[in-house]
Amino acid sequence: MRASQRARGEDVALVDALLSADERRRSSGVRFDELRAEQKGLGKLIGKATGDEKSELLRRAEQLKTDVKAADAARDAADTETQELLLRLGNLVHPDVPVGGEEDFVTLETHGTARDFAAEGFEPRDHLELGQILGAIDVERGAKVSGSRFYFLTGVGALLELALVNAAMAQATAAGFTPMLTPALVRPQSMAGTGFLGQAAQDVYHLERDDLYLVGTSEVPLASYHMDEILEAERLPLRYAGFSPCFRREAGSHGKDTRGIFRVHQFSKVEMFSYVLPEDSQAEHQRLLEWEKQWLTSLELPFRVIDVATGDLGASASRKYDCEAWVPTQGRYRELTSTSDCTEFQSRRLSIRVREGKKVRPLATLNGTLCAVPRTIVALLENHQQADGSVHVPEALRPYLGGRKVLEPVAR
Numbered sequence: 001m002r003a004s005q006r007a008r009g010e011d012v013a014l015v016d017a018l019l020s021a022d023e024r025r026r027s028s029g030v031r032f033d034e035l036r037a038e039q040k041g042l043g044k045l046i047g048k049a050t051g052d053e054k055s056e057l058l059r060r061a062e063q064l065k066t067d068v069k070a071a072d073a074a075r076d077a078a079d080t081e082t083q084e085l086l087l088r089l090g091n092l093v094h095p096d097v098p099v100g101g102e103e104d105f106v107t108l109e110t111h112g113t114a115r116d117f118a119a120e121g122f123e124p125r126d127h128l129e130l131g132q133i134l135g136a137i138d139v140e141r142g143a144k145v146s147g148s149r150f151y152f153l154t155g156v157g158a159l160l161e162l163a164l165v166n167a168a169m170a171q172a173t174a175a176g177f178t179p180m181l182t183p184a185l186v187r188p189q190s191m192a193g194t195g196f197l198g199q200a201a202q203d204v205y206h207l208e209r210d211d212l213y214l215v216g217t218s219e220v221p222l223a224s225y226h227m228d229e230i231l232e233a234e235r236l237p238l239r240y241a242g243f244s245p246c247f248r249r250e251a252g253s254h255g256k257d258t259r260g261i262f263r264v265h266q267f268s269k270v271e272m273f274s275y276v277l278p279e280d281s282q283a284e285h286q287r288l289l290e291w292e293k294q295w296l297t298s299l300e301l302p303f304r305v306i307d308v309a310t311g312d313l314g315a316s317a318s319r320k321y322d323c324e325a326w327v328p329t330q331g332r333y334r335e336l337t338s339t340s341d342c343t344e345f346q347s348r349r350l351s352i353r354v355r356e357g358k359k360v361r362p363l364a365t366l367n368g369t370l371c372a373v374p375r376t377i378v379a380l381l382e383n384h385q386q387a388d389g390s391v392h393v394p395e396a397l398r399p400y401l402g403g404r405k406v407l408e409p410v411a412r
Contacts, residue, residue, distance in 0.1 A: 004093040007310035010103070019087040019223040025078035032071040084412065091345035093310050094319040104309035106356055112302030114326045115383065122387040126329040128260035131157060133389040134381075135410035138260060148258070149250060149265045150190075151374075152205040153406045156407050160380070161268060161373050163400035165243060168295065168371040170242035175291055177272060180242040183214040193350035195316030202283075205247050214300045219367040222273035226352045231275065231305055231363065233356040237284065238275040240368065244266070249305040253281035253342070261374040272339075272368040277354065280366040281341050281364035286366035288339040289321050294338065301379050304327040304333050327377040336375050339368030406412030 005012045011290035025028040039061070098106045119126045131137025136157025142150040147224045153161050171180055191197045191213045196204060205214040215221060224244045246269050257263035272291065289305065296303045307321040324333035344362040347353065354363040359373070384392040399402060 001092060002274065004310055006311065007093050007097070007099050008090055009311040010090060014085060014088055014400055018082065018089065021078060021082040023083045023086055025075065028071060032068065032075050035064060035068045035071050080086075080397065084381045087192060087349070089093050090198070090313070090315040091195070091318045091343060093313065093343070097313070097319050098306075098307055098309045099311075100307070100309040101311040104311070105306040106309075108305045108307055108321070110302075110304040111120065111297065112300075112326075114302050115328065116334070118329065118385070123327045123387060124382060125389065126260065127262075127381040130381040130385055130389065130391065131260070131377075133313040133392065133409045134407050136160065137377075138405070146265075146403070151261050151264060152174075153377075155410065157377070157403060160377060160397075161396050164371050164373055164376055165268060165270060167397055169241060169243065170193070171291070171295055172270065172272060172370060175239075177239045177241035180222065180225075180240045181217070182215075182218040182244045183216055184245050185210075186215055186220055186224065186245070187212060190227070190350075193227065194218060194220045194223045194346050195349075198315045203249050205249060213404070214247035215244060215250045216246050217269060217367075217369075218244035218246070218271045219279045221271060221366055222271065224345050224350060224366070227350045227365065229353075230353045230355050230360060233354050235275055235279065236354065236363065237280070240273045242271045242273060246273075246372075252269065260378065262378050268373045269369060270371040272370050274366045274368075275347075276364050276366065278344055278364045279361070281343055281366060284366050285319065285321070285339060285341040288366060289323075292323050292337040292339060292368055292370060296323055296325065298394065299376070299380060300344055300394045300396075301336075301383055304337065308338075314340065316345050316348075317347070318343045325375075327379060328382045332357065334375070334379075336372065336379060337369040337409070339366065341366050 004014045005015060008133055022264070031045040098104055107319075127131070128137060128139065134157065136153060138154050139150075140150040142152050147351050174180055185207070188197070188211060191204065193386060196216065204216060207214070219242075221244070222240050226238075227239070245266060249268050250263055250265060272288055274284050274288065293305065303323050303325045306322050306324060308322055313320055320338055320340040322335045323337040323338040326332075327334050342365045346365045347362040352363060352365075353360050380394070381391055384394070386392060386406075389409045393401055393404050
């Protein structure tokens with residue numbers, strides 16, 4: 001665990017503080033049990049004693065009452081401290097994850113070829129300009145109504161979001177996922193249990209009056225769906241595909257991706273989520289990645305797959321793969337989907353277990369973004385644009401867009 005914390009760039013001393021608190025928790029628990037046992041035994045002796053012996057036993061009983069109360073308080077305090085420190089620890093990093101920061105990822109594979117717009121004789125427009133030409137994106141009124149990093153999808157833009165969501169859900173359903181519409185507000189235990197109240201807390205919207213949190217991903221309600229439950233092993237794997245609005249404060253992103261809809265405060269997303277036996281999690285991780293690759297290939301997008309470095313992992317992830325699509329006007333790959341193997345990290349915190357015969361143990365959870373709508377729209381518009389401002393519609397989306405083969409500019 002020390003090595004894992006070091007690889008993440010997190011506080012290694014936290015491990016030692018946790019061990020110390022846990023030692024106090026266990027020793028104070030033993031002390032409490034010893035005193036309670038003496039207290040019970042003393043009660044039996046007092047009933048049989050007389051005279052000075054009884055007086056002495058009663059004095060001892062009074063002292064024991066005080067000592068038991070103090071030991072109980074010490075045990076509770078140590079237990080509270082242990083749990084608080086435990087919640088601050090990230091998941092144990094998989095040994096094959098590349099060590100380093102955001103730029104230290106390893107490229108695993110590349111799919112498709114980026115278009116040479118110069119060879120085609122025109123300069124590519126960015127997604128915002130295309131969105132305005134198509135009458136699809138309105139960020140000015142989004143900012144007027146809600147502030148920066150908000151937007152309206154209008155006309156064909158709104159239809160494109162619905163098409164993406166329906167196409168993504170159709171793929172997930174065909175793969176055996178149960179479609180889910182999830183709550184956008186969750187209780188603190190759901191956020192803490194999934195690992196979003198540690199390093200990610202600054203990015204979360206909190207409604208203090210109700211003590212509820214707006215989710216940044218449907219991973220949170222999907223992980224909490226079986227909270228405090230024991231699942232039968234025969235039911236696994238359980239796979240859900242959740243559609244929800246997502247809310248992120250984007251704290252610390254000042255000045256990043258300020259143009260358009262790549263980095264916004266509210267967006268829609270289709271998220272895959274799996275419950276599996278711990279020994280099956282790595283194979284399930286590869287399956288989730290394959291479904292993401294299938295999705296991006298169906299959208300005819302050039303993309304690459306990266307193995308995310310330790311310092312860029314979320315608290316709950318043991319390992320994470322990102323699929324990054326090529327964005328022509330930025331001249332680089334940008335994250336479109338990701339999938340994380342959270343091993344037993346979330347299930348332990350949410351008390352989700354699996355029963356195999358008489359044996360009960362934590363299970364593994366995994367998540368994978370299938371379609372984060374705004375970023376997918378960015379990639380679609382820029383990669384499939386044509387010289388006149390129209391946009392080619394990938395064949396996989398046409399049934400969900402009334403058969404349209406091209407998105408046409410609107411008359412001004």
